Amino acid sequence: MAPHFPATRLRRMRRTPQLRALMRETQLTPSDLIWPLFVREGKAEREPVASMPGVERLSIDLIVAAAKEAASLGIPAICLFPYTDPALKTERCEEAWNPDNLSNRATRAIKDAVPDIAVMTDVALDPYNANGHDGIVRNGEIVNDESVEALVKMALAQAAAGADILGPSDMMDGRIGAMRAALEGDGFTNTTIMSYAAKYASGFYGPFRDAVGASGALKGDKKTYQMDPANSDEALRLVARDLGEGADMVMVKPGMPYLDICRRVKDTFAVPTYAYQVSGEYAMLSAAFQNGWLAREAVMMESLLAFKRAGCDGILTYFAPEAARILNE
Numbered sequence: 001m002a003p004h005f006p007a008t009r010l011r012r013m014r015r016t017p018q019l020r021a022l023m024r025e026t027q028l029t030p031s032d033l034i035w036p037l038f039v040r041e042g043k044a045e046r047e048p049v050a051s052m053p054g055v056e057r058l059s060i061d062l063i064v065a066a067a068k069e070a071a072s073l074g075i076p077a078i079c080l081f082p083y084t085d086p087a088l089k090t091e092r093c094e095e096a097w098n099p100d101n102l103s104n105r106a107t108r109a110i111k112d113a114v115p116d117i118a119v120m121t122d123v124a125l126d127p128y129n130a131n132g133h134d135g136i137v138r139n140g141e142i143v144n145d146e147s148v149e150a151l152v153k154m155a156l157a158q159a160a161a162g163a164d165i166l167g168p169s170d171m172m173d174g175r176i177g178a179m180r181a182a183l184e185g186d187g188f189t190n191t192t193i194m195s196y197a198a199k200y201a202s203g204f205y206g207p208f209r210d211a212v213g214a215s216g217a218l219k220g221d222k223k224t225y226q227m228d229p230a231n232s233d234e235a236l237r238l239v240a241r242d243l244g245e246g247a248d249m250v251m252v253k254p255g256m257p258y259l260d261i262c263r264r265v266k267d268t269f270a271v272p273t274y275a276y277q278v279s280g281e282y283a284m285l286s287a288a289f290q291n292g293w294l295a296r297e298a299v300m301m302e303s304l305l306a307f308k309r310a311g312c313d314g315i316l317t318y319f320a321p322e323a324a325r326i327l328n329e
């Protein structure tokens, strides 16, 4: 009688780097990355974001240089977030659709100087809102349809500035359909929309609100429009709705605590799916790296690969240039 042996020896295929490479199921490449950048006024100005070590607000000339760097690293897209002068913030958020606002000027400068990178812009009113909310506030309520009208004007101004990808992150109902109709109506048939479809009311956005200068202005929380972290089926309804209204791509946000949502979205819809590894995730990892509690390169790359394994086609991450450099080595 044969001695007892394990029927399946899975360790056999893990024995050497070659065998491990043969059975590796997912890969991370620079073309999976979208790099979010914070824009500020001025020239040759860089200003660190305290809660995001290594991240800076950059003036437009330096944003153009960053876009060039991203293109040379094989990163297909950057995403712009403006740090707006508090004096320009109003209740009606008019600066949001000013054709010459900071974000639109930056988009034009990048499209002129770096033709081979896609520019994504954020469609939400928070950088321009005296209340810090993503929608217009009336008697303490974030009013949906009036906000959508403002967001549509904002989206058209961004498309006119040359944005390749519009990223509505506002979570108002009906905004994707309204934007798509307006884009078609104005001849912007090639402008793509990456809907922040499953965006949760998360504590992980804290450092971002510092970076864009919105934390001071924000009154209350965003729970009447962003999703309850307890929900998962609702994410599928939102994705279905936004695809039906004309979104080309969908996003799940935040990232790492919501990988189950990424997997459900990908399995259910089989559409281009992205996750945003948000500011709080970046801050958390960076703090551990700085303290020597986690190994920087290994953990950063593991955190990004996990999104691919969960079904994502790409990741918005502040680690984008560093990760791309490592992948290109």
Ligand code: PBG
Pocket (backbone or CB within 6 Å): 122, 123, 124, 125, 126, 134, 169, 170, 204, 205, 206, 207, 208, 209, 222, 277, 278, 279, 280
């Ligand atoms: C605003 C917006 C937020 C983020 C992207 N767009 C913040 C929020 O909803 O309060 C967060 C990104 C990050 O935390 O890195 N509409």
